[in-house]
Amino acid sequence: MHSTVRTNIDRIRENIVETAIKCGRNPSDIRLMAVSKTVDDDRLAEAIKAGVDMIGENYVQEAKRKIEKMGRNAEWHMIGHLQTNKAKYAVRLFDMIQSVDRRELAIELDRRSFALGKIMKILIEINMSGEKTKSGVSRNDVITLVQEVALLKNLSIQGLMTVPPWFDDPQEARPYFASLRELKDKIAHKRIPNVGMKELSMGMSADYQVAIEEGATIVRIGRSIFGERPLKA
Numbered sequence: 001m002h003s004t005v006r007t008n009i010d011r012i013r014e015n016i017v018e019t020a021i022k023c024g025r026n027p028s029d030i031r032l033m034a035v036s037k038t039v040d041d042d043r044l045a046e047a048i049k050a051g052v053d054m055i056g057e058n059y060v061q062e063a064k065r066k067i068e069k070m071g072r073n074a075e076w077h078m079i080g081h082l083q084t085n086k087a088k089y090a091v092r093l094f095d096m097i098q099s100v101d102r103r104e105l106a107i108e109l110d111r112r113s114f115a116l117g118k119i120m121k122i123l124i125e126i127n128m129s130g131e132k133t134k135s136g137v138s139r140n141d142v143i144t145l146v147q148e149v150a151l152l153k154n155l156s157i158q159g160l161m162t163v164p165p166w167f168d169d170p171q172e173a174r175p176y177f178a179s180l181r182e183l184k185d186k187i188a189h190k191r192i193p194n195v196g197m198k199e200l201s202m203g204m205s206a207d208y209q210v211a212i213e214e215g216a217t218i219v220r221i222g223r224s225i226f227g228e229r230p231l232k233a
C-alpha cells in the first residue's frame with residue numbers, strides 16, 4: 001500500500017489537533033514543518049500543494065537548489081548542522097536558522113545578515129543528551145550562549161530547538177522535551193533584551209505527539225510525510 005504525501009499530511013494534522021486538544025492546548029499554536037532531506041522534487045511539491053508552509057532542510061546546497069525550483073510559497077528553515085563558512089549562503093536562503101549552537105557561527109551569521117540588511121531569525125539548538133555525535137550547545141552553556149547572541153543586533157532569537165536521542169518507545173523522549181521547555185521558561189524569565197522565547201522546535205515522526213504534550217510549537221516531520229529515506233543520504 002502506497003499512501004500519498006497528502007494523505008500522510010492530513011493524518012498528521014489530525015493527530016496534531018487531537019493531541020493539542022487532549023492536553024488543553026490551542027492546535028493553532030503548533031506548526032507542522034515538512035523535513036525534506038533526500039526527498040525528490042515531486043513529493044516536495046505535493047507537500048507544498050497540500051498546504052505545508054514550512055520546510056526544513058539539512059544541507060545548504062540541497063536547499064539552494066530546491067528553493068530556486070520551488071520558490072518561496074513556504075518558509076524555509078535550516079535545521080541541519082551549519083558550517084561557519086556556509087553562513088553567507090544560509091542567511092540568503094533561509095527564513096530561520098534553527099541550528100545555531102556556537103558563538104563563532106552566530107557572529108558570522110550576524111555579520112552576513114548585516115551585509116544583507118536582514119534580521120535573521122534563529123533558534124538555539126541544544127544537545128540535551130550530551131551525545132557526542134549530536135550538534136547543539138550543551139545545556140550548561142546555553143544561558144551564556146544566549147546572552148552572547150542577544151548582543152548581536154542582526155540576529156533575533158525566537159526560541160530553542162533540540163533532537164533527543166532515538167528511542168523505540170517515544171515516551172522515553174519525554175524528559176528531554178520537558179527539560180527543553182523548562183530551559184525555555186528559565187531563559188524567558190531572565191527577560192534578556194533581544195531574546196524571544198516563543199518557539200520550541202521539538203518532535204519528529206516518532207515522537208511528535210509526546211513533544212506537543214510537552215509544549216512543542218514546531219514539529220519537524222520527515223518520514224511520516226515522505227516515507228523512509230534511503231539508508232545513505
Ligand SMILES: *Cc1c(COP(=O)(O)O)cnc(C)c1O
Binds near residue numbers: 037206222
Ligand atoms: C531528519 C530530521 C527530522 C525529521 O525526522 P523524521 O524522523 O524523518 O521525522 C527532524 N529534525 C531534524 C534536525 C532532522 O535532521
